[in-house]
Amino acid sequence: MHKGSCLCGVVEYEVNGPLGDIMYCHCSRCRKAGGAAFAAVSAVKTADFSIVKGQDALKTYRTDGGVERIFCGHCGSPLITKRETQPEVVRLRIGSLDTPAEKKVAMHIFVGSKADWDDIHDAAPQFAERP
Numbered sequence: 446m447h448k449g450s451c452l453c454g455v456v457e458y459e460v461n462g463p464l465g466d467i468m469y470c471h472c473s474r475c476r477k478a479g480g481a482a483f484a485a486v487s488a489v490k491t492a493d494f495s496i497v498k499g500q501d502a503l504k505t506y507r508t509d510g511g512v513e514r515i516f517c518g519h520c521g522s523p524l525i526t527k528r529e530t531q532p533e534v535v536r537l538r539i540g541s542l543d544t545p546a547e548k549k550v551a552m553h554i555f556v557g558s559k560a561d562w563d564d565i566h567d568a569a570p571q572f573a574e575r576p
C-alpha cells in the first residue's frame with residue numbers, strides 16, 4: 446500500500462496495489478502543469494486508487510485532448526491525470542507520495558519536446574514521445 450497527499454494536506458490518497466513504471470514526462474503540458482522540467486508519473490489501476498480525505502477540495506482541468514488533470518484546489522498540487530481512452534488507469538504524480546516508491550525511474554518520455562534547459566543525467570531509456 447502506498448499513501449500520499451497534497452502540499453497543504455487537505456487531500457490524502459491511498460494506492461492499494463503496485464505502482465507502475467516510473468516515467469519522467471518532459472512534454473510541454475506537464476512542464477506547464479507542474480512548473481518543473483518534467484512530471485514524475487506512475488500509472489496505477491483506477492480500482493487500486495482511492496481518495497481517503499479531501500475529495501471536495503479536488504479540482505479538475507479538462508484538456509482538449511480528453512485528459513483530466515486533477516489537483517488540490519487549495520494548494521494547487523497536481524495529483525493524478527485521467528485519460529478518457531484509458532479509464533482503467535490513473536497516472537499518479539509521484540512527487541505527492543508520502544511512502545517510499547521502492548523503485549527508480551524506468552524511462553524518460555516526450556524527450557523530443559523537453560525544455561532547452563533540461564539536461565538528462567541518468568541512464569534510463571529515453572523516448573521522443575511514448576514508447
Ligand SMILES: [Zn+2]
Nearest residue numbers: 451453517520
Ligand atoms: Zn492541498
Ligand SMILES: [Zn+2]
Nearest residue numbers: 470471472475
Ligand atoms: Zn507530459
